[in-house]
Amino acid sequence: MAEEEAEAGGSDAGSEEVLLTPAQLIRSLEQAWMNEKFAPELLESKSEVVECVVEQLEHMEENLKRAKGGDLKVGIHRMEVERIRYVLSSYLRCRLRKIEKYFPHILEKEKTRAEGDPSILSPEEFAFAKEYMANTEAHFRNVALKHMPPNLQKVDLLRAVAKPNLDSFVFLRVKERQENVLVEPETDEQREYVIDLDEDSQHLIRYKTIAPLVASGAVQLI
Structure with a gap:
C-alpha cells in the first residue's frame, strides 16, 4: 500500500x-x-x-x-x-x-x-x-x-x-468510555435509568439510545 x-x-x-x-x-x-x-x-x-x-x-x-x-x-x-x-x-x-x-x-x-x-x-x-x-x-x-x-x-x-425503526436493538463495541448514558424503559412499569459503557465492552441496546454515540464515533456497531 x-x-x-x-x-x-x-x-x-x-x-x-x-x-x-x-x-x-x-x-x-x-x-x-x-x-x-x-x-x-x-x-x-x-x-x-x-x-x-x-x-x-x-x-x-x-x-x-x-x-x-x-x-x-x-x-x-x-x-x-x-x-x-x-x-x-x-x-x-x-x-x-x-x-x-x-x-x-x-x-x-x-x-x-x-x-x-x-x-x-x-x-x-x-x-x-x-x-x-x-x-x-x-x-x-x-x-x-x-x-x-x-x-x-x-x-x-x-x-x-x-x-426507520429507531427502537430496534443493535450490537455495539465501545471505543471510548461513556458515563451516565440514559436508557429509556421498555415497559410502562419500568423507569428510566443510566448506565456506564466501559471501553472495549460490547452491548445489545436500543439504537436510539446510542445514536449520538454512533455519530460521534464513540461506539462502533458490530
Missing part, C-alpha cells in the same frame, strides 16, 4: 483537514461501512472518505501495473485492492437501499436540518433521492391517482412510507 498520507476533510467547508495514513483511511471506511450496515437509519455521509479511498485505489492500481509479474507481493496487493473495492461498493449500495426505502423521511430531515449541521446525503445522493421521489410520485399519479376523484388525487409519502 502506498506510504503517502491521504487528506480527509470535515463535513463543513470551514472545518480543519485531517491527515490520514492509507491504513487509517481504510479503517475509517470499514467503520463507516459497519455502522451503515447495522444502523436502522441513514447515517451522515462520509463522502470525503469515499473520495479519498477512490483516489487511493487508483494509486494502488497504478503501482500494481508497474510491479513485476509473478511477484507474490503483487498478488497479495491485488487481493487487498479487491477487498477495499468490495467494502466501498457495499457501503454505497447499503446507503442507496436506505434512500430508496426511506426517501421521504430522509429528504424531510435534510430540508429541516439546522444550518451548519452536517448533511446525511452527499450531493449525488441528494440528487438521486429527489429524482427517486419525483419518479415515485409520477408513477402513483399515472397508475392510480389520475383515475380517482379530485379530492383523492394526492398522496402523503411521509405517511405512506414507513419510517
Whole structure:
C-alpha cells in the first residue's frame, strides 16, 4: 500500500483537514461501512472518505501495473485492492437501499436540518433521492391517482412510507468510555435509568439510545 498520507476533510467547508495514513483511511471506511450496515437509519455521509479511498485505489492500481509479474507481493496487493473495492461498493449500495426505502423521511430531515449541521446525503445522493421521489410520485399519479376523484388525487409519502425503526436493538463495541448514558424503559412499569459503557465492552441496546454515540464515533456497531 502506498506510504503517502491521504487528506480527509470535515463535513463543513470551514472545518480543519485531517491527515490520514492509507491504513487509517481504510479503517475509517470499514467503520463507516459497519455502522451503515447495522444502523436502522441513514447515517451522515462520509463522502470525503469515499473520495479519498477512490483516489487511493487508483494509486494502488497504478503501482500494481508497474510491479513485476509473478511477484507474490503483487498478488497479495491485488487481493487487498479487491477487498477495499468490495467494502466501498457495499457501503454505497447499503446507503442507496436506505434512500430508496426511506426517501421521504430522509429528504424531510435534510430540508429541516439546522444550518451548519452536517448533511446525511452527499450531493449525488441528494440528487438521486429527489429524482427517486419525483419518479415515485409520477408513477402513483399515472397508475392510480389520475383515475380517482379530485379530492383523492394526492398522496402523503411521509405517511405512506414507513419510517426507520429507531427502537430496534443493535450490537455495539465501545471505543471510548461513556458515563451516565440514559436508557429509556421498555415497559410502562419500568423507569428510566443510566448506565456506564466501559471501553472495549460490547452491548445489545436500543439504537436510539446510542445514536449520538454512533455519530460521534464513540461506539462502533458490530
